[in-house]
Amino acid sequence: MTDAREMDDVDANIAPPSLDEDNRLTDEFVRSVSEAVENNDTVLAQELVNPLHNADIADLFELIGEDERAPLAEALGDLVSADVLAEMNDYVREDLIEVLDAGQIADLTEQLDTDDAVAIIEDLEDHEQLAVLAELEPEDRAAIESALTYEEETAGRIMQREFVAVPEHMMVGDLIDYLRKNDDLTTEFWEIYVVDPAYKPVGTCQLSWIMRVPRDIAVADIMKREQTLIPADMDQEEVALRFQKYNLISAAVINDDGRLIGMITVDDILHIVEDEASEDVLLLSGAGEGDINEPIRDSYVARVRWLIANLATALVASFVIWTFGAAIEQMVALAVLMPIVASIGGNAGTQTMAVSVRALAMNELTRSNTRRIIGREFRIALLNGGTIAVLVGIGTGLVFANPLLGIVIAVAMLINIVIAGFAGIFVPVTLDRMDQDPALASSVFVTMITDTMGFLAFLSLAVGSGLVNF
Incomplete structure (x- = not known):
């Protein structure tokens, strides 16, 4: 039994500050808890964790290694409450639930509102769901079974059935x-x-x-x-x-x-807003769910398919370069300047695409104002393209002592930025009209368009102006 003096020693000499100035668990605190669990000192582990908020306890499980989570849960005992489970990352919660039996999961879910209980049970395998539901009180079981009849990510799944x-x-x-x-x-x-x-x-x-x-x-x-x-x-x-x-x-x-x-x-809505915003950003980058706790295999599968898609679209741009290979051999400067045309065009397209995807997600871009928004983005693209074209044209003409080359890259830059602005809004809107998530593949298609059209415009103008022979 730990006496009062020993408890004071724990507080004064052993326990490091749990939170830093940014309200995050400190490295020293996480290490102290891990060491206590490793040394089978459950009293110290509970003493360290007990003052934490449920959300901070959930963060603690996310910060330690996967193989440490089950021992920590066993050491903390009742401190791993239903509210802590509700605050946990989905993947971390799945790891913990795997070591609990159906009765324990049922006891925890009965302490939660229906929406939080459903969030836990819906991630279980079918046979595990049936086992947990069988352990619930009839009223709770009926409420959760009713919620599970609705599609995922609908109001029926996230609503609370406890109201007045x-x-x-x-x-x-x-x-x-x-x-x-x-x-x-x-x-x-x-x-x-x-x-x-x-x-x-x-x-x-x-x-x-x-x-x-x-x-x-x-x-x-x-x-x-x-x-x-x-x-x-x-x-x-x-x-x-x-x-x-x-x-x-x-x-x-x-x-x-x-x-x-x-x-x-509204507290449920805050989680939804965060999840949907994160989902759109991650889809734009092709990073899948982007969760650092996601299994490596799932992350690999989610990311590699978009890299393969990018490889396929990059071949289109490479074909354009190959077609003008003879012209590029005559003037090395063309090879030096091509990445600039593609890069600036790609950035311009990404800017417009990000604005468009956000507007579609917020219902700010609809059928009634699509033409007006396209016109707006076209004018912005002209202004941006004109500004960049003047700068890069003058710089190229001076560096290479070739005014014609400066004019060629200036016109190509203007063309590519305008096309990028159009693609940045046209691709997301088209995907949305096809009932596809506009964030899902917009970046792949926009990148292909800006790279291909940038190379094509620059090299075609170089040939057409007589700068090189073809």
């Missing part, structure tokens, strides 16, 4: 008494949903309104009838846009019949 709904004829005083006396109600909510006899939402009441009006006022007299209703099959990205557009804190989720079946809160 009351009839509109109820008086405020009766509502307050109902909230105080009913222990089965959820403890975390910001709004109360008002429903009709068919259980269809007709309005909402914020808790602040309820607490500030007399008890003899009817709920129908203070509720807000205008509300944003979320269909259960709506994509989670569209749900996030609704929250952003209408400044929502929570929203009711309805089924096909218009009946209230759940709610979504």
Whole structure:
């Protein structure tokens, strides 16, 4: 048994600061916990970890090696709570769940809101799901099974089924008494949903309104009838846009019949916004999920296919160069300057593509304003192209003492930047019209277009102007 003096020694001499100035776990702290676990000193490990927030405990598991996670979980015992699991990275959580039996997983999920419980159970294999569901209480099992019937990344998957709904004829005083006396109600909510006899939402009441009006006022007299209703099959990205557009804190989720079946809160939306934004950035780079905890094989498969696609598209640009091989042999300067034309064009295309993908994701670029946005990007491309063309043309003419070469590369640069601007918006919009994620393959096609057209324009102009023979 550790006495008080020994505990003071732990706090004063052994335990390093757990968080740095950026609120991240320090290397020294992570190392101290790992050493305590390695030395089978569970008391010290728990003493070090106990003050941490659930999210920091989850971070601790992500920072240590894969083979250390199971021993750490065993050493920490009850400190690895359901809330800690809910905060964990998906891959790290899968590693831990593999060492738990169905009963332990069921005990943990029963402590969570439905949406967090579903996030854990949906990653299990089918036979593991059945085993865990069999261990749950009937009410919890029914709620989770209902959630699993909806497609992934839809409102039905992420909604909470714990909410407060009351009839509109109820008086405020009766509502307050109902909230105080009913222990089965959820403890975390910001709004109360008002429903009709068919259980269809007709309005909402914020808790602040309820607490500030007399008890003899009817709920129908203070509720807000205008509300944003979320269909259960709506994509989670569209749900996030609704929250952003209408400044929502929570929203009711309805089924096909218009009946209230759940709610979504803004804390869930924050995770969705982060996930969707990260997904788009990673898709643009072809890096797959981009998770540092993702298995090496999965990362390899996700990345190599896009590298192979880039190799195929690069062959198109190489073919253009090969076609003008004789002209390049006559003037080495052409080979020196070609990468500049392609590189600047590629950067210009990437700029426009990034803006376009973001606008499509935020519903800012739609069929109604596509022409106007294309015109806007075309004018920007002309201005950028003209500026860069003048600079590179003058510089090339002076460095190589060849004004004609300067004019050729200036015109080629202008052409390529304009084409890059058009490609940067045309490719994402086309993919979106084909119901494909515009971030998925835009970079591959835009890069191919800018490289190929840059080389083609530069070398064709060099030949056409008489700078070299072909």
